[in-house]
Amino acid sequence: MRISESKILSNLQKKELFGLWNNEYPETLNFTGIEEFEDYLRGLKDHYHILLTHPHKGIVGWYFDFIREDKRWFLLILDSNFQTQGLGSKLLDLAKTKRQELHGWVIPESNLKKSDGRPYGSPIRFYKKQGFDLRNNERLEKQGFSAVKIVWQSSPGFRNKVR
Numbered sequence: 001m002r003i004s005e006s007k008i009l010s011n012l013q014k015k016e017l018f019g020l021w022n023n024e025y026p027e028t029l030n031f032t033g034i035e036e037f038e039d040y041l042r043g044l045k046d047h048y049h050i051l052l053t054h055p056h057k058g059i060v061g062w063y064f065d066f067i068r069e070d071k072r073w074f075l076l077i078l079d080s081n082f083q084t085q086g087l088g089s090k091l092l093d094l095a096k097t098k099r100q101e102l103h104g105w106v107i108p109e110s111n112l113k114k115s116d117g118r119p120y121g122s123p124i125r126f127y128k129k130q131g132f133d134l135r136n137n138e139r140l141e142k143q144g145f146s147a148v149k150i151v152w153q154s155s156p157g158f159r160n161k162v163r
Helices: 012-026 034-042 087-096 124-130
Strands: 003-007 045-054 058-068 071-078 099-108 133-142 143-153
Touching: 003 087, 012 034, 012 058, 034 045, 045 087, 058 087, 071 087, 087 099, 124 133
Parallel strands: 071 099
Antiparallel strands: 003 045, 045 058, 058 071, 099 143, 133 143
């Protein structure tokens, strides 16, 4: 496995990430095409990516953070064949060395389906173990799903290495 960091994605990386997104997130969050996915990325500012690449399978993990509403937001996707191996923790630990605070949304229920019909497993326990606070009073309500806000803040005295 190889971990790389980047501020810009190649066209091939975008195609792989589009596939990863549509395979691992609930079907209600899927993009209809690569153009829609690229439009989503273009609408966000100050990108930072950490990619986990398998030598034979391509990109199997993606950490992505960006600025929205004057806050640093993130997402993390890991191919389900590589979950429970500490790889998601490794990506998040690297990201935490770069940031003082991270904001995200997590779907707390596991009753949604992925595009291939497999159940979507909520990562809420993973984020709790990673030190994120659940903000149950801050929710994102969309057609087909509901998400709760999660926030991580660094310890006092932390020095941000990347701005």
